[in-house]
Amino acid sequence: MSATRHRLPDGRWHFQHGPMDIVIGADPWGPDGELAVALAHELAWTRFEPLLAELMAQWQVLRLPVQAGTACPLQGNVARRMWQACAPWADQTYITPMAAVAGSVAQELLACYARAGVARAWVNNGGDIALHLAPGQSVRVGLYADLARLQVQELMHGLKLDGAFEIAHTMPVRGVATSGWRGRSFSLGIADSVTVLAATAAQADAAASIIANAVNVAHPGIVRQPANSLRDMTDLDDLAVTVEVPSLPLEWVQRALQAGWQRARECQAQGLIAAAALVCQGQTRLLPMAAAAEPLSFEDNPLALA
Structure with a gap:
């Protein structure tokens, strides 16, 4: 099947090819802005x-x-970016370049929009987002706590945000990614969602996978199966991935979140991420941006109060 594209009613573009399902938006800036955005769309x-x-x-x-x-044994910007985003964890855990594929693809397309005349642009690859922000610009990003609920609501065209946060040009964030056991990719953990903000989309994608894997406990009710028994083409081979999580006692949920939060804090200390929000069965742990960075602006966000 060949790649397809179509323009959405609000002016955004939808690109699709196999597992890549991408929505792109861009705003013009200045007298030549409309031309610059049109050119960027064609280049993308x-x-x-x-x-x-x-x-x-x-x-x-x-x-x-x-x-x-x-x-790095790979060729091409995207593949090499995937490998480099995952390399910081190679001596700690099992990770393949595929952990950063969605963010790396989004980042590759975003490069087409980093030009005069484009005020801001966003490339959303299945929830992993790369951002371009010109000076003085900002973007508001929606947050969904439960990936399974998001999929259902998406089909019903009735999306409801759990919260939103704003990323400004001055912040060290140009990538947002989310991972969880009920998302479109496999996870070793039990997080409903882990949303990560990082300097790039590739870095955010890899980190979200690592942190979501760490939100975990060995409860006997959790069902896991070898990844290759669930999908033929998987990079996880026979690693046991999560397929079912029962309602857990609060102390088990909090223990899992604490393990994930500790991994997120380690990532932040290494300069690999800027901030993270971890959600599991209605409970949330937030890792805010470091004190030296401009704080995130949360609006109407119950997660910020959890």
Whole structure:
């Protein structure tokens, strides 16, 4: 199946090819802004069309775990970006470049919009978002706590935000990513969602996967199965991934969130992420931005009060 695109009623573009499902928005700036945005959209489409084939050509390497202390064996901007985003965790856990694929693709397309005449742009690849913000610009990002509920609401066209936060040009954040056990990718943990803010979308994507895996406990009611028994083409081979989580006692949920929050704090201390929100069965742990950074602005967000 070839890549397709169509313009949405509000002016955004929808690109789709295989597992890549992308929505792109951009705002013009200045007298030549409309032309600049139109050109950026065309450049993004031109870059998008061959991307899936480029990645599939290297699938046998992309599915292998990143090895600490080794040179990147991949070719091309996107594949190499995926590998580099995952490399910081290679000596700590099992991680393949695929942990950063959605964010890396979004980041690649976003580069087409980093030009004069574009005030701001966002590339949303299935919930992993890359941002371009010109000086003085900001963007408001919606947050959904339960990935399973998001999928249902999306089908019903009745989306309801659990919260929202604003990212300004002055913040060290240009990437937002979410992971969880009921998302479109597998997870080793039990988080309903882990949303990460980082300097780039690729970094946010990899970190969200790592932190979501860490939101975990060994409760006997949690059902796990080998990833390769659930999907033929998976980079996780026979690792046990979460397929069912019962309602857990509060202390078990809090223990899982604490483990994930500790991993998030370690990531922040290493400069790998800016902030994170971890959600599991109605409970939330927030890791705010470091004191030296401009704080996030939460509006009407129950998660900020949890």
